[in-house]
Amino acid sequence: MCTMKRHTAMPSILRTIALLALVAFFALGCAPRQSIKSADLLATPNLVVEAETAWKARNYPAAELYYAALLERPDLDKAMLPTVYDRLADSAFRNGHYHQARVALESWANMDAKAVELSSWELTYLDTMAALNRGERLQNHLKWLLSARALPWATRSDAGLWYGEYSRSRGEFERSLETLAAFYAQAPTNADRVVMETAYRATLKALDDKRVMELSQAIPAENQWLFPYVLVGFEQGVRKATDKESWSTVWRAMRNLAARGQIVDRAPMDRVLATLEARYGLPRVGLALALPLTGPYGKVGVKILRGAGLAQWRLAQEAVDVDLRVINTEVPGWEKRLAELPAQYSVVGGPLRVQAFKQLYEGIAPGQRVLDNRAVFTFLSSLGDMEEGREAWRFFSSHNDEVRSLTSLAVNDLGIRDLAVFYPEEGFGRSMAETFYREAAPLGGRIRGMQSYPPRDLKQWSKRVGALLKVPANFSENKDVPLPMPDFGAVFLPDGWNQAQTLLPNFFFYEGDQLLFLGPSLWSRALDNAQIADEHYYRLAVCPGPWWEGSEGGRALQGALTEEGLGNADFWVALGYDFLRFAGRLGALPAGWDADDVNARIASASRIDFSMAPISWDSQGVASQEQYLFSPVRNGKRLINAASLADSIAKAKARRDKRLGAYEKRQEEGKTR
CATH class of the missing domain: 3.40.50.2300 (Response regulator)
Incomplete structure (x- = not known):
């Protein structure tokens, strides 16, 4: 914490500042309705009564003057000093006399080092430093708070919430969330974490839609399940739930957050979600997979389908209903059967082969192609002549x-x-x-x-x-x-x-x-x-x-397969598993959707825990996938x-x-x- 200098003549200085401030207050025509008696004509016990009366009546100009005067009284009961300093600092701050507030707080801390353990001292100090635009001092104080483990947790928690809002108000959204996460990680007990969760929920609820959206855009995918990120993401879903066209996508995102959020008290999210479900209904996702299930690539298609089936089962356990249709691209006329599926099957995974993909658009008039009516995410490294992010998309490495x-x-x-x-x-x-x-x-x-x-x-x-x-x-x-x-x-x-x-x-x-x-x-x-x-x-x-069985995602997938008795994981199984979970979050597309609608949804849908190397999409819908790097060894390969x-x-x-x-x-x- 910043060191405080001892002020030997502090009481008279404080009163002088208070008197000057009061004179200015009258000169500007801002005099309070309540009368202000001369402090010099009042005995100390009466002055205490007048100060407290002004304080309770929120007559802060008078309170500031009286409490400053009390500090000059030699017969003031020393036990009252903490109250006097506390109310003087608060009154001065409310009156816009920030230097007066700072001096009072520092004098209090010099008199009693334990003052800084109080939430009232900390919060007034932080408000004062912010009003004085002392950004560097605030950052140094933040570092001290994060390391001051002996400070009462309630005080540190209040300060952490203050810093979160301070950074947010300055447009520093990532820092706001990171600071809150740092304090939350230090909470001693689950009960303390619940208090912080409850307070931050209230903070988010009080923000307007624009402010919540700004915070939600600062959530890194790897932190989406953690505090405070999970609460921000969920609140963003609440704000978007009123849009009927996007409800299915919003619902899936909120359901995932409520089910997987790594916080102590998830019950409030469950209650909110239940209310929204009762109002808007439980969405059902229609999804089609176009895969070779027979012929030379049949084994690959079956592996993809095995991964997709596992994901479908896992999502069903989270109350996410995915209606999956599978089209065998090795059977003549498959593209016609795909085109004839009901409109609710608006998202397609596959095909796996270039020639099959060409069958979706070659020789077919614009407006009648599958690509014109469904969002097709191919399992190909390139879309050829098709414009990626506009006519079709990739769920595959390039x-x-x-x-x-x-x-x-x-x-x-x-x-x-x-x-x-x-x-x-x-x-x-x-x-x-x-x-x-x-x-x-x-x-x-x-x-x-x-x-x-x-x-x-x-x-x-x-x-x-x-x-x-x-x-x-x-x-x-x-x-x-x-x-x-x-x-x-x-x-x-x-x-x-x-x-x-x-x-x-x-x-x-x-x-x-x-x-x-x-x-x-x-x-x-x-x-x-x-x-x-x-x-x-x-x-x-x-x-x-794009696949490494030893990665965290690879091990998790193998664990899920083993639990269900579904054999070994590999890249193709991972592809099906990841795609179905991605598509489940993407949701059923609204009537009259266009490429911009899909690209807007992808940002949220891609926030899954990939079992293969993560895929990301830019704002234009162009995909890129991270890669693992291997060296050949006697029994296969190893990570370099x-x-x-x-x-x-x-x-x-x-x-x-x-x-x-x-x-x-x-x-x-x-x-x-």
Whole structure:
């Protein structure tokens, strides 16, 4: 806490200030209706009576004068000093005499250090410092309060609520919520937490819709279940519940908050929700999944459906009714059956294959396409010619997501700015090479080498690797001569895992074992079922993926599957599980909806605890998904550690330098013979 200076002549100073303030009060024509007697003509007991009478009558100008005068009386009972200082400070503050209030408070604290333990002292002090615009002192005092564990909790709790409102009133919404969360985390008992929850509910209820919305926009997804964020989110739902078109979405969000909020007293939320349900009814969500359930991709579709079924069951336990229809995209005419579903099935998950997605719009007149009447969230990395966020949406990683994670690792985490691309001469390879170039440039990455190879002519692969590494034409004749170091430290290989197992040994043949090898998510998926005979080639290989069974979300999903006897989790199961919960929060779209309606709902719907890597959408409805980064190992893959990877690269470079040094030493010895 800020230190207080002792004021030896404080009583006379306080009275002088009070008298001057009173003179100004009369001069401005603001004299109170109650008469003010001369303090000098009153004996101390009578002055005490007059001060208390003025105080109770809310005649604060007179109260301020009388209490300041009492401090000059040597015969004043010392036991009354706390009351005198308290009421003097409060009266002065109410009269707008903030310096007078500050002096009174500091004098009180100097007289009795325990004064600061009182809520009345703290709150008046905080109000006074705010009125004096002492922002730095307030921030220092906040730090002291958060560390002053010996201070009574009731006082600290009141101060925490004050700071929350102070920051909010200044437009510092994130700080407001963070400060409240910090105090709440220190509450000694559940009863103390309930008191704070009740007080903050009342604060939120008193705010207008605009203020509640401003606070709700400052809620990070990871904190949505915690105090005070959960109360803000719920109150925002209360304000939006009157909109019939959005009621189903609002209801699901409020139901989740009421069911999962990590606060002590959730009963008030349940009561409010029950009242709203009685008024507006219980919504039912219609959702369609367009998946291959037979044919070559049938197993994948069944896995997605297994995850979706688990999510449907879990939501039903939370009173969220999802009416799910499944359309098999391998059966002819599936797109017609999808189009003929009742309008309540306004959200569609899938399809999974590009050709199936094209069937939803190719050769169909505008206005009659499924895309025109339903919000389609595809399980594809790209929408092709369709405009993402306007005509359809993605619930899947893009190639940009994959490449962005790799370039960020190389440039930002490992400091490798000189890069190369070795890509197959076909559509996927060329597209990924271009994407790598686009993602690396903003980070400061430089493409030092760009080499293609014929995907089916394996005999050419070694020669093309040699060309990328600038291997001399006479290399085969002088194998003892060290090759020049490549002018790049990492190479991107946008091809499948089977091809990578042939490509990487070629780099080692040309002494490229110190390079960082970056692969696409195709590697990650293949490694889920791969066995590697020789890990030597893959120690510096990295590939991205949106699923990691060891993540918190992955473990939670596996726990839910195990509990229901539904087998093992993987990416496709996670995809179905996450999508259905996301769509459940998105809700049934209103009649006449447009893309802006969907994009507005996505922000709230995406606040789920993802089991796979989280997906986020920008305001235009364009999705991006975080990626985990893996290295291949004998039994599949493991999550990388950037520091360990940097150390391995350094050791590989050191080995190459050692070989070069040994060669140069032999050359020197040969010259001296």
